[in-house]
Amino acid sequence: MLKTVIIADDLTGANDTGAILAQDGFHVGTVIKRDRMEDFSSFNTLCVSTDSRAMSAEDAYEAVRSAAALFPHHPDMLWSKRIDSTLRGNVGAEIDAILDHLGEDYHAIVVASFPGSGRSCVGDILLVHGVPLQLTEVSRDPITPITTSRVTSIVRQQTRHEVGYIGLEVVAGPSLGLLEELHEVLKKHRVVVIDAATPHDIRAIAACCAASGEKIVAIDPGSFTAALADYTFNRAKYETEQSILCVVGSATELTQKQIAYLRAKDDPFVVKAEVARFFEPKTRAEEINRLVEAITSAQDRQILAIVTTESAADLLNFDDIPATAGMSRRECATTITAALAEASERILELSGERIGGLYASGGDVSIAICERLGISGFDVKMEVIPLAIYSRLAGGTRPQMPVVTKGGLVGKEDTLFQCVDYLKEKIK
Template sequence: MKMIVIADDFTGANDTGVQLAKKGARTDVMLTTGQMSSRRADVLVINTESRASAAHEAARAVTEALSSWRQLADMPILYKKIDSTFRGNVGAEIEAALRASGKGLALIAAAIPSAGRSTLNGECLVHQVPLAQTEFASDPRTPIVSSRIKTLLEQQSTLPIIEVPLAQIRAGALQRLLAEYARQAPVMVIADAVTEHDLSLIADAALAQPDLPLLVGAAGLASALPTSLYLKARQALPVLVLAGSMSEVTRAQVALALSSQRAEAVDIDVDQLLDGEKEVYNHQLIEQACAVLDRGQHCILRTSRSEADRYQIEKLCQRTQLSRAQLGERLSQRLGELTLAILDKTRIGGLFLTGGDIAIAVAQALGAQGYRIQQEVAPCIPCGCFINSELDDLPVITKAGGFGSESTLCDALSFIEEMYCDH
């Protein structure tokens, strides 16, 4: 996650989010503050649905929306989306976002030139008509009492508010002024803007600050932001393979992938994995797997290396006092938990699951509600995605242990790699 947008209504969340999405950002809009986003999202847009709320309730909603993020050492970029005609609890929500984020300066640029919204001499204009003289002044839910933005903000905030006229924006003075105003923190700064170029100058001045201000605006400012601010560099992410089958076919497929240097293996001692007390061992497995994946290399979690492993099952059953079925169920559950723990620490491009028990255990660990089949990698070997899971729509290939030729695993890895090349 590189950027969080806090909006006060659903359509506003969407009209700003689409400015980022159309430039390639994976943009998730949450309908409530408590929802979780996809692990793959570049931008998270949170709708507090607070435009018509009382000011103190709106402020609390913004604070709650940011509460789980402010603890992060590397907090995402914060963008407070406001209505371009300043309806709602704009002053209260900007102040709440400032305090919740710990930032000292809010840079406000609400203009959307393409929609006829501009800011000139500190006033909001709609198609060059002062806001108070437009139909927005008599909005049935959130009426407007003034065209001057500072006056509107002062209704709900006692923070200092500074206006920067258009001449200074175009003269390139904003970068220096923001550095000066930051010493007065906390403070709100209103920037004039009439054209798209004005918004680009404002964005450039903000990004040049040592501490990026709280960015406040509508679709216009969002569109002016450089993609490097919120877009993760696209790369072919590695595949995590769970080879939990003792089938000779699966072992041969894994062996070919390793000998051809298509992947690296992390071998699992099943005896230690089944011992729930050995958290140190689990941690070691997670770290080993993440180290491989972080290098961009496909990683195979392997539970069986030779035919001899089949003959250890009875000993494991005796030691654990479990039947073969119960043993298989516990092992699959541990592998599912291990997979989830790995996904919490690194990013992957897809999953390859071999063995029915393993596949269903991983699906359950990821909270999946189903599997959506999309393509066939090889005869009887589908590629799809888990429905409503922690993996969102990442490709997941499943394979019965005894299915496939020796090259099937290598072919599956190439299949997912080509999916990235196509996008």
């Protein structure tokens, strides 16, 4: 059955977007001879070029409507209007054409970014390898010169529909916030432009669009269409996706920055341990229970994290905790890591196979967790970055589980994000 239709304004663009989907397992064909559609009956994704970039707006509109009419229209099909990665051509007129063909219950989501080709959209400004669009050579294009870098301005000048906008600060935030904002903006706008700077941003937008229940046409140079098709039709792989448990015991300023960076770039479920409660038996048990219940209840999140600090205000002075009287600094640290390890063990037991990878920051935390799980050692594989090591656990209750261990003073601001991203690939 046909799943995805891609209408591009030139043949190169049609093939390019099709190739991205083919890499994700779709059977993709590009139609040249429109009178031979029967030759493509076995394909689930079809691309067609209207060759309309240099046409008048009126002719481009008709070309897109004519191309759309080639394909059957069923409610589960994904439609994509492939646009130039520098927004040349008749972007607005072609959006109008596809919306008119599909009907009033469809909305157009414009994601002009194409990170693989150096295109990113930040603050509604399209950047080409970091340079605003209007300062690149496309401003001198002899047929369709670009005079602004603002995506909403280009689209508004060409479409008859109201154009909304969602900025990067929403895209990079929690997924629930993006989903709520998407619903609100779509109430007032048929066309919505959304910022994206990285492949992760595009995946976040696609995930929200797929989960929104709205009928959406992807308007983009290819990356967003591919991500949306993947979430829409390969949903089972996301529903069964394993999670990563991160246990961050180090309390350095660098670690705090790494946690903040992960929050900004991904959608982790983070629980901060009230460390002072670990030093009294009653409150220790209560706090461990709280951590375990919080993490095991977050069934819909891939990244699950227990941390001890997120800012300088969270740092403890052990002398201010009455229960630490007579304890050395080493004994205090051991009490904390032992509690984190116990919480980790219980989370892994309760989660079964749902958690497929482990990240541990702080050497003492790594050792305490291994002891708790009965781990014999590590099957060392490679460095993710210097001093952040990817291994498989040897022995114990979780043999061969992928793990990354890292010291608290290791890496840069983005290191935790890099390590988690690496583990995502290893647990697929």
